[in-house]
Amino acid sequence: xxxxxxxxxxxxxxxxxxxxxxxxxxxxxxxxxxxxxxxxxxxxxxxxxxxxxxxxxxxxxxxxxxxxxxxxxxxxxxxxxxxxxxxxxxxxxxxxxxxxxxxxxxxxxxxxxxxxxxxxxxxxxxxxxxxxxxxxxxxxxxxxxxxxxxxxxxxxxxxxxxxxxxxxxxxxxxxxxxxxxxxxxxxxxxxxxxxxxxxxxxxxxxxxxxxxxxxxxxxxxxxxxxxxxxxxxxxxxxxxxxxxxxxxxxxxxxxxxxxxxxxxxxxxxxxxxxxxxxxxxxxxxxxxxxxxxxxxxxxxxxxxxxxxxxxxxxxxxxxxxxxxxxxxxxxxxxxxxxxxxxxxxxxx
Amino acid sequence: xxxxxxxxxxxxxxxxxxxxxxxxxxxxxxxxxxxxxxxxxxxxxxxxxxxxxxxxxxxxxxxxxxxxxxxxxxxxxxxxxxxxxxxxxxxxxxxxxxxxxxxxxxxxxxxxxxxxxxxxxxxxxxxxxxxxxxxxxxxxxxxxxxxxxxxxxxxxxxxxxxxxxxxxxxxxxxxxxxxxxxxxxxxxxxxxxxxxxxxxxxxxxxxxxxxxxxxxxxxxxxxxxxxxxxxxxxxxxxxxxxxxxxxxxxxxxxxxxxxxxxxxxxxxxxxxxxxxxxxxxxxxxxxxxxxxx
Numbered sequence: 001x002x003x004x005x006x007x008x009x010x011x012x013x014x015x016x017x018x019x020x021x022x023x024x025x026x027x028x029x030x031x032x033x034x035x036x037x038x039x040x041x042x043x044x045x046x047x048x049x050x051x052x053x054x055x056x057x058x059x060x061x062x063x064x065x066x067x068x069x070x071x072x073x074x075x076x077x078x079x080x081x082x083x084x085x086x087x088x089x090x091x092x093x094x095x096x097x098x099x100x101x102x103x104x105x106x107x108x109x110x111x112x113x114x115x116x117x118x119x120x121x122x123x124x125x126x127x128x129x130x131x132x133x134x135x136x137x138x139x140x141x142x143x144x145x146x147x148x149x150x151x152x153x154x155x156x157x158x159x160x161x162x163x164x165x166x167x168x169x170x171x172x173x174x175x176x177x178x179x180x181x182x183x184x185x186x187x188x189x190x191x192x193x194x195x196x197x198x199x200x201x202x203x204x205x206x207x208x209x210x211x212x213x214x215x216x217x218x219x220x221x222x223x224x225x226x227x228x229x230x231x232x233x234x235x236x237x238x239x240x241x242x243x244x245x246x247x248x249x250x251x252x253x254x255x256x257x258x259x260x261x262x263x264x265x266x267x268x269x270x271x272x273x274x275x276x277x278x279x280x281x282x283x284x285x286x287x288x289x290x291x292x293x294x295x296x297x298x299x300x301x302x303x304x305x306x307x308x309x310x311x312x313x314x315x316x317x318x319x320x321x322x323x324x325x326x327x328x329x330x331x332x333x334x335x336x337x338x339x340x341x342x343x344x345x346x347x348x
Numbered sequence: 349x350x351x352x353x354x355x356x357x358x359x360x361x362x363x364x365x366x367x368x369x370x371x372x373x374x375x376x377x378x379x380x381x382x383x384x385x386x387x388x389x390x391x392x393x394x395x396x397x398x399x400x401x402x403x404x405x406x407x408x409x410x411x412x413x414x415x416x417x418x419x420x421x422x423x424x425x426x427x428x429x430x431x432x433x434x435x436x437x438x439x440x441x442x443x444x445x446x447x448x449x450x451x452x453x454x455x456x457x458x459x460x461x462x463x464x465x466x467x468x469x470x471x472x473x474x475x476x477x478x479x480x481x482x483x484x485x486x487x488x489x490x491x492x493x494x495x496x497x498x499x500x501x502x503x504x505x506x507x508x509x510x511x512x513x514x515x516x517x518x519x520x521x522x523x524x525x526x527x528x529x530x531x532x533x534x535x536x537x538x539x540x541x542x543x544x545x546x547x548x549x550x551x552x553x554x555x556x557x558x559x560x561x562x563x564x565x566x567x568x569x570x571x572x573x574x575x576x577x578x579x580x581x582x583x584x585x586x587x588x589x590x591x592x593x594x595x596x597x598x599x600x601x602x603x604x605x606x607x608x609x610x611x612x613x614x615x616x617x618x619x620x621x622x623x624x625x626x627x628x629x630x631x632x633x634x635x636x637x638x639x640x641x
Contacts (some may be wrong), residue, residue, distance in 0.1 A: 014523070
């Protein structure tokens with residue numbers, strides 16, 4: 001039995017429809033206080049996030065700290081309960097025909113902190129085999145050993161070691177093996193390579209690319225590092241303060257960032273060219289408090305193109321005129337929005 | 349691939365279970381092994397007391413009262429009624445260890461389960477369990493034990509029940525605190541993400557990581573428990589004379605402290621040695637249960 005035998009054959013949804021569709025996903029965390037611990041306010045962590053990921057595709061999610069990337073990831077596999085919204089996996093809606101346990105069989109996650117995500121009292125083999133045990137797959141230990149071998153850890157040497165005996169890169173390989181042990185079709189990678197140093201990061205990224213091809217995986221890749229996201233993703237989703245501001249194919253967004261926020265995010269990227277260094281900060285100030293987000297377009301408080309309409313109305317996510325696959329939520333691109341600069345086909 | 353991963357001189361790992369590793373580490377710790385030996389000796393001598401050829405611990409002699417240590421025939425002297433102290437100390441271990449250990453063991457299981465459930469589930473369940481537990485903290489533990497024992501009536505079983513109730517709240521409190529800390533860690537999220545039920549996650553991932561602090565705390569309570577049991581006996585709602593029990597003996601020999609201070613200190617020495625050994629043993633176990641060392 002080779003490693004490839006663990007790929008599931010079933011694909012009831014067929015190749016034509018998206019593997020995962022998320023619509024109107026919302027999560028507000030209550031802020032409790034006072035003597036009775038009543039809800040005083042709500043942190044609007046994720047508000048109305050919708051996207052679809054096709055089979056075999058990699059969707060990169062980027063945004064600054066606190067924009068709701070990780071909450072979105074946890075909502076996707078049900079680690080955090082969603083307040084509203086629909087998650088459709090392979091044509092079946094979660095909570096209707098799809099149980100949480102089945103969703104977790106098909107969608108797995110790799111977390112950022114490779115050490116904290118491994119039980120310190122469990123051997124590597126036991127950690128990797130745990131999920132297969134839970135899902136009742138046969139021969140969990142054999143499966144664990146084959147996967148350890150596949151991610152580049154010799155089972156004979158590592159199976160009986162404990163997490164603290166491994167380096168960060170080795171531990172993240174263990175986490176990847178653990179996620180794959182359940183033969184998922186989608187893997188959510190939440191800052192999976194962010195904590196690794198650059199050389200190990202490159203190795204793990206290459207491993208992830210190889211595994212994607214070998215097992216036919218679909219990735220949702222969350223990171224704050226645009227270069228890493230560009231390397232691995234087919235499409236990029238930009239989040240700001242719990243909302244999607246732009247979704248576009250990698251090449252298209254690299255060529256032109258439509259949303260003013262995306263533009264500042266990209267200009268914050270360190271340049272390799274000394275003549276092209278960033279002289280002034282692309283964005284001033286901290287993001288607004290998500291407890292009481294700005295009205296209308298949530299970015300209007302920091303946007304240099306903001307006008308009255310941005311404060312008043314929430315922009316809709318819509319495709320650009322010249323490329324419908326490049327979607328942006330900004331009044332500048334909607335001639336009917338009433339923005340004074342709208343309809344000029346881009347940023348000044 | 350990193351250098352360490354391909355290094356050819358890496359030692360061959362021999363498969364070793366978790367408990368085998370704990371045992372191996374325990375054996376290498378001389379202090380813990382000595383304490384384990386003392387505790388085992390105390391328990392075994394208490395269990396097999398009738399077969400050790402000791403004098404009758406209940407038979408006194410009016411002419412041989414309060415003999416000093418080293419008296420021929422009474423190696424540790426005699427008590428205020430002329431009964432052999434050595435025999436009474438050995439026999440006393442039976443009741444003392446039973447009353448000192450079993451409430452803590454019972455409270456360890458009950459309080460541990462309550463605390464782990466409260467800490468893992470959180471929310472409303474946590475509030476109900478922990479606020480109920482808090483009610484018991486309103487009373488000093490001695491007073492609570494006396495009140496419950498008094499309400500149930502005198503007797504060994506009733507004092508066991510009252511001591512168990514006294515020790516459930518502090519153990520539940522510690523268990524809840526440790527569990528809610530572990531609950532917030534990423535590996536619990538990772539385990540939940542496999543689709544495992546709450547019970548499986550608790551059994552496989554939570555218990556192993558919260559057990560040693562709860563266990564160490566519970567062992568530290570055994571000496572308190574022995575003292576509390578002695579207090580109950582003194583008040584006439586626990587062990588009754590002439591039963592040999594260290595706490596009770598400490599109380600009855602109290603009046604002889606000016607006549608023969610060494611003699612009246614003996615039951616206290618036994619309690620001290622036992623609780624010290626139990627504490628050191630629990631410390632040793634905690635280090636042995638830590639796979640990182």
